[in-house]
Amino acid sequence: HGREAPDYLAGLNPEQRDAVETLEGPVLVLAGAGTGKTRVLTTRIAHILSSGRAFPSQILAVTFTNKAAREMKDRIARLVGGAVEGMPWLGTFHSIGVKLLRRHGELAGLSSDFTILDTDDVVRLIKQIIQAEGLDDKRWPAKQFAGMIDGWKNKGLGPADIPEGDARAFANGKGRELYAAYQARLKSLNACDFGDLLMHPISIFKRNPDLLKEYHRRFRYILVDEYQDTNTAQYIWLRLLAQRPQGEPQNVCCVGDDDQSIYGWRGAEVDNILRFEKDFPGAKVVRLERNYRSTEHILGAASHLITHNEGRLGKTLFTDRRDPDDEKVQVHAAWDSEEEARAVGEEIEQLQRQEHNLNGIAILVRASFQMREFEDRFVTLGLNYRVVGGPRFYERLEIRDAMAYFRLVCQPADDLAFERIINTPKRGLGDTSVRALHDYARARDMPMLAAADDIVNSDELKPKARKALTDVVTDFRRWQSLLENTPHTDLAEQILEESGYTDMWKNDKSAEAPGRLENLKELIRSMESFESMRGFLEHVSLVMDAEQNEDMEAVSIMTLHSAKGLEFDTVFLPGWEEGLFPHQRSLDEGGRAGLEEERRLAYVGITRAKRRCHIWFVSNRRIHGLWQSTLPSRFLDELPAAHVDVAMPETSYGGYGRGGYGQSRFDKADPFANTYSTPGWKRAQENRNDATRNNWGNRSGHAVERVGYGESGPRSRTIEGE
Ligand code: ATP
Ligand code: MG
Numbered sequence: 270h271g272r273e274a275p276d277y278l279a280g281l282n283p284e285q286r287d288a289v290e291t292l293e294g295p296v297l298v299l300a301g302a303g304t305g306k307t308r309v310l311t312t313r314i315a316h317i318l319s320s321g322r323a324f325p326s327q328i329l330a331v332t333f334t335n336k337a338a339r340e341m342k343d344r345i346a347r348l349v350g351g352a353v354e355g356m357p358w359l360g361t362f363h364s365i366g367v368k369l370l371r372r373h374g375e376l377a378g379l380s381s382d383f384t385i386l387d388t389d390d391v392v393r394l395i396k397q398i399i400q401a402e403g404l405d406d407k408r409w410p411a412k413q414f415a416g417m418i419d420g421w422k423n424k425g426l427g428p429a430d431i432p433e434g435d436a437r438a439f440a441n442g443k444g445r446e447l448y449a450a451y452q453a454r455l456k457s458l459n460a461c462d463f464g465d466l467l468m469h470p471i472s473i474f475k476r477n478p479d480l481l482k483e484y485h486r487r488f489r490y491i492l493v494d495e496y497q498d499t500n501t502a503q504y505i506w507l508r509l510l511a512q513r514p515q516g517e518p519q520n521v522c523c524v525g526d527d528d529q530s531i532y533g534w535r536g537a538e539v540d541n542i543l544r545f546e547k548d549f550p551g552a553k554v555v556r557l558e559r560n561y562r563s564t565e566h567i568l569g570a571a572s573h574l575i576t577h578n579e580g581r582l583g584k585t586l587f588t589d590r591r592d593p594d595d596e597k598v599q600v601h602a603a604w605d606s607e608e609e610a611r612a613v614g615e616e617i618e619q620l621q622r623q624e625h626n627l628n629g630i631a632i633l634v635r636a637s638f639q640m641r642e643f644e645d646r647f648v649t650l651g652l653n654y655r656v657v658g659g660p661r662f663y664e665r666l667e668i669r670d671a672m673a674y675f676r677l678v679c680q681p682a683d684d685l686a687f688e689r690i691i692n693t694p695k696r697g698l699g700d701t702s703v704r705a706l707h708d709y710a711r712a713r714d715m716p717m718l719a720a721a722d723d724i725v726n727s728d729e730l731k732p733k734a735r736k737a738l739t740d741v742v743t744d745f746r747r748w749q750s751l752l753e754n755t756p757h758t759d760l761a762e763q764i765l766e767e768s769g770y771t772d773m774w775k776n777d778k779s780a781e782a783p784g785r786l787e788n789l790k791e792l793i794r795s796m797e798s799f800e801s802m803r804g805f806l807e808h809v810s811l812v813m814d815a816e817q818n819e820d821m822e823a824v825s826i827m828t829l830h831s832a833k834g835l836e837f838d839t840v841f842l843p844g845w846e847e848g849l850f851p852h853q854r855s856l857d858e859g860g861r862a863g864l865e866e867e868r869r870l871a872y873v874g875i876t877r878a879k880r881r882c883h884i885w886f887v888s889n890r891r892i893h894g895l896w897q898s899t900l901p902s903r904f905l906d907e908l909p910a911a912h913v914d915v916a917m918p919e920t921s922y923g924g925y926g927r928g929g930y931g932q933s934r935f936d937k938a939d940p941f942a943n944t945y946s947t948p949g950w951k952r953a954q955e956n957r958n959d960a961t962r963n964n965w966g967n968r969s970g971h972a973v974e975r976v977g978y979g980e981s982g983p984r985s986r987t988i989e990g991e
Contacts (some may be wrong), residue, residue: 271715275316275319275347277312277315277316277319277348278312278316281305281308281309281312281532282557284555284556284558285305285309285312285557286310286665287311287314287555288309288522288555288557289309290316290488291555292313292316292322292520293518293520293551294518294519294520294551294552294553295511295519295520295521295522295545295549295552295553296521296522296523296552296553296554296555296690297496297521297522297523297524297542297545297546297549297552297553297554297555297857298522298524298554298555298556298557299524299525299526299527299554299555299556299582299584300526300555300556300557300558301526301528301557301558301560301584301586302526302528302529302562302570302571302586302872302873302876303560303561303562303563303836303876304557304558304559304560304561304586305557305559305561306494306524306525306526307337307341307494307524307556307558307834309524310330310341310492310522310524311341311344311345311348312348312360313490313492313522313531314328314330314341314345314356314490315345315348315349316343316491318345318349319349320833320968322489322490323489323490325355325356325357326356326357326358326487327486327487327488327489327490328356328358328359328488328489328491328492329358329359329490329492329510330358330359330360330363330492330493330494331360331361331362331365331490331493331494331507332359332361332493332494332495333363333494333495333498333833333834334658334834335360335361335364337363337494337834338359338360338361338578338966340858341359341494342359346985353379357490362466362499362503362506363463363466363468364772365468366466366467366469366470366506366942367385367466367783369470369473370383370461370465370466370469370470371713373473373480375479376476376477376480377469377472377473378456378747379456379459380459380826381459381477383460384458384459384460384461384531385460385461385462385463385466386455386461386462388415390460391462392411392412392415392547392779392928393411394451394454394455394458395411395414395415395418395447395451396411397454398447398450398451398454399411399414399440400445400854401450402440402446402447402450404440404443406868407710409439409440410776410777410778410875412777412778412779412782413439413594413778414439414440414444414447415779416778416779417435417438417439417444418448418451418462418464419462419463420536420869421435421448421464421916422462422463422465422467422468422502422955423464423500423501423502423535423536424465424500424501424502424536425467425468425471425501425504426963427452427468427472427506428445428448428449428452428647429445431444431445433446437529443603451873452848453594463873464502467502467503467506468502470504470506470776471502471506471509475509476510477647481509481510482574484510485513485517486691489520490520490521490522491507491510491520491521491522492521492522492523493507493521493522493523493524493525493965494524494525494719494834495524495525495529495576495833495834496523496524496525496541496542496545497525497526497527497529497530497539497541497542498525498529498530498531498532498537498539498833499536499537499538499541500532500535500536500537500538501536501538502536502578511549512548512549512789517581519549520824523542523545524898525542525726527539527542527543527581527582528575528578528581528869528872528956529833529869529872529873530582530678530866531829531830531833531869531870532830532867532870533859533872534780534855534860534866535780536587536861538818538938543582547769550837556584558584558585558586558587558753558786559586559587559588559589560586560587560588560590561588561590561879562588562836562876562879563588563590563878563879564588564590564591564592564595564727564879564880565588565590565591565595565912565915566586566595566596566597566598566912567875567878567879567880567882567912568588568875568876569587569873569909569911569912570597570598570875570882570908570909570912570913571875572875573874573907573908573909573912574585574868574871574875574904574907574908575868575872577868577907578865578868578869579865580862580865590886592768594605595880596625596880596881596914597913597914598875598882598883598884598908598912598913598914599881599882599883599884599885599913599914599915600884600885600886600905600908600914600915600916601885601886601916602885602887602888602901602916603885603886603887603888604887604888604889605887605889605890606639606642606844606887606890607798608640608887609642609843609844609885609887610642610643610645610843611646612885613632613643613646613841613843613883613885614643614646614647614650614652616841616883617630617651617652617668618652618823620839621652623673625838626822626838627652627653627822627823627824627837628822628825628958629837629838629879630825630839630840630841631824631825631826631827631837631838631839631840631841631877632824632825632826632827632838632840632841632843633827633828633829633832633840633841633842633874633877634826634827634828634829634843634844635664635828635829635844635849635850635852635870636787636828636844636849636852637659637662637784637787637788637828638655638662638784638787638788638790638791638793639843639844639849640661640662640850641663641788641791641795642793642795642825643688643793643826644656644661644662644663644812644826644842645808645812647824648811648812650737652824653821653822653823653824654797654823654824654825654826655823655824655825655826656825656826656827657826657827657832658823658827658828658830658831659827659828659830659831661812662788662791663809663812665785665788666785667774667785667788667789668735668788668789668792670689670690670693670763670770671770671789671792672686672792672806672809673685673686673689673690674686674764674765674768675692675764675802675805675806676766676806677690677718677745678745678748678749678752678760678802679752679802679803679806680719680915681716681745681749682718682719683716684710684716684717687716687717687718687721688703688707688717689703690768690770691703691717692707693770693773694768694769694770694772694773696740696741697733697734697737698734698737698738699734702730702731702734702738705724705729706720706721706724706730706738707731709723709724712905718742718745721738721741721742722742724738725738725739725742737891743884744768745902746768747815748760748763748764748767751763752802754822755801757801757802757805758793758794758796758797758800759795760798761792761793761802762793762891765793768904770789771786771789774786774789781908783854793855797915800913814831825837829870829871829873829874832868832873832874833873833878834878835877836878836879837878837879838878838879838880838881839878839881839882839883840874840875840877840878840881840882840883841881841883841885842874842875842882842883842885843882843884843885844873844885844903844905845871845884845885845886845887845889845901845905846886846899846900846901846902847899847900847901848899848900849899849902849903850867850870850871850902850904851863851864851868851902851903851904852867855867867904868904868907871904884905886899886901886905887899888901906983960970
């Protein structure tokens with residue numbers, strides 16, 4: 270290869286260049302946010318290709334999301350100046366797993382046209398298996414067991430490998446049997462679940478050393494981005510492919526940042542990154558310390574915040590981006606989330622007037638229910654936005670279900686709504702009954718709800734279905750009669766309670782269920798600003814009609830989790846309140862480790878910003894018509910004063926300035942600072958809440974309830990008004 274450095278190497282700093290040019294042997298790039306880790310990987314691939322060391326098909330490159338994979342392909346093409354002829358092995362662990370299984374599935378008993386089951390399919394299947402065992406599936410919910418299986422698969426454990434205690438924990442010790450039965454059933458269906466996309470290749474490689482050897486020869490270079498968030502199964506998979514017998518080249522390059530490990534709750538093991546040097550003796554470890562992304566203030570704020578975590582490797586970061594015009598990280602207070610959304614909307618409009626591109630602006634939320642307020646506001650303003658990494662608020666499954674109930678109450682002829690909810694939650698109305706009802710309605714040209722009212726008096730249905738349908742009809746009649754005279758938010762809540770819909774999610778043990786319950790609460794809240802249920806439904810149809818076009822210039826709204834690896838000129842971080850961020854659930858379930866993961870998430874959030882980072886907290890959330898006062902996030906206390914501006918609201922609400930935020934929380938030493946990292950942090954936090962309550966609680970004179978966002982609704986405490 271040529272002596273003169275190709276263009277793509279010219280812009281790199283010496284450490285980056287070292288990481289790119291050390292193509293032989295294992296390399297670990299361990300470095301903070303924005304230091305160019307992903308850029309190193311991309312450039313490395315370009316270098317491998319254009320120096321002719323390997324064909325595109327000989328490179329295995331793993332990204333965290335499909336979107337990141339697409340971007341990486343585009344960038345490589347730009348670097349090597351021309352289209353890259355495919356990169357078949359560049360993708361996520363899952364997409365690469367699918368590809369391997371399509372080729373070698375028969376070695377795991379699958380034919381190449383196997384199907385991949387989604388979560389709903391999986392739960393249905395497990396339920397059948399639980400019932401077939403003669404177990405009560407109410408006592409031993411399928412969803413819960415599906416979650417356990419997923420957890421085992423994340424750890425790379427098959428039925429034979431699961432720990433005794435785990436196996437005992439479900440169905441009186443039948444956990445292992447059920448797991449094995451589930452795997453057998455999958456095989457007979459020629460199907461696999463997501464976990465299998467890793468598990469099967471692992472066992473195929475373990476049982477077929479010759480095949481593994483073939484892949485060792487094929488993959489001359491292996492690269493992994495976001496290595497800190499690999500789970501055990503991914504780690505095992507990777508080690509099988511990357512660890513070669515003595516004397517064979519081990520050209521593996523992993524990049525990551527222990528401070529950005531944010532998927533522990535899904536089984537990611539940050540230890541994998543720490544083990545790299547043991548797994549690959551002689552590995553070259555490259556540290557990158559120069560951040561190219563953010564201003565000094567943004568970097569300073571994030572770096573200081575993360576020092577509050579104990580379990581970390583620690584690293585230095587600096588930036589040359591120092592401009593006297595750079596603003597500090599802004600902390601803003603708002604009265605409630607409506608004001609928060611309004612103010613953020615105004616700021617964005619102002620940026621727009623200054624000709625900032627909307628594509629460079631992002632709103633990163635901790636919990637998806639927070640998106641709703643922003644989406645509504647942006648629709649009102651006519652501001653383009655896109656929701657990244659998930660459906661828009663009103664498109665979510667649970668929101669559509671709930672809306673179907675509301676629609677049917679307001680418009681009894683809405684058959685689509687009827688069909689959506691008739692057996693959600695399960696009422697024992699199977700496909701046959703619904704089809705009979707459908708035919709009955711069609712024959713008489715009447716809406717299904719009316720037909721249901723009719724058909725229950727005939728003998729077209731089995732008694733059980735008739736009873737279930739009678740109950741549904743009675744429910745809807747009652748709700749319709751309440752439509753005019755009951756406050757519509759109360760009615761909405763009543764509908765979700767009485768229909769059993771809320772309970773359905775409360776009984777659901779999947780990881781998504783708590784978030785869905787939060788979204789349902791937010792849905793009710795969002796109705797408050799409308800006069801009637803009908804008015805609200807109209808509004809939603811307008812929101813849903815708003816265009817979402819990939820190409821248009823738009824503000825991005827997404828969760829902090831899906832913002833990993835991305836960057837924006839301006840980042841808004843709303844909802845920095847105790848209970849929301851850090852999230853109560855993480856604290857309750859994860860203790861100190863949970864808190865540290867939340868803090869890493871805050872670090873990820875701040876470091877997405879290039880030029881502007883605006884953090885918001887609200888002091889009140891109005892839920893169920895009650896003012897609930899929230900405490901500002903402890904993470905705000907952990908930001909360094911030198912890099913942060915606290916903006917005082919100019920509103921007349923009073924309070925903020927007086928005992929105030931800026932004064933007591935940044936200028937004076939916080940008596941409880943640093944106590945969180947001691948084992949007694951939880952107690953310290955309690956004390957602190959007590960100490961802070963007088964400053965923050967109860968400004969409105971209403972009864973004040975502190976709110977958390979736990980699984981079973983707000984974990985709240987009522988504090989009487991002064
Ligand atoms: P994260 O930890 O957030 O994933 P990262 O370490 O992967 O960050 P990159 O996304 O690769 O960082 O780089 C951050 C930004 O800095 C990008 O805009 C990238 O183009 C830019 N950058 C990286 N290295 C250089 C360099 N040597 N010269 C100029 N810009 C650079
Ligand atoms: Mg990156």
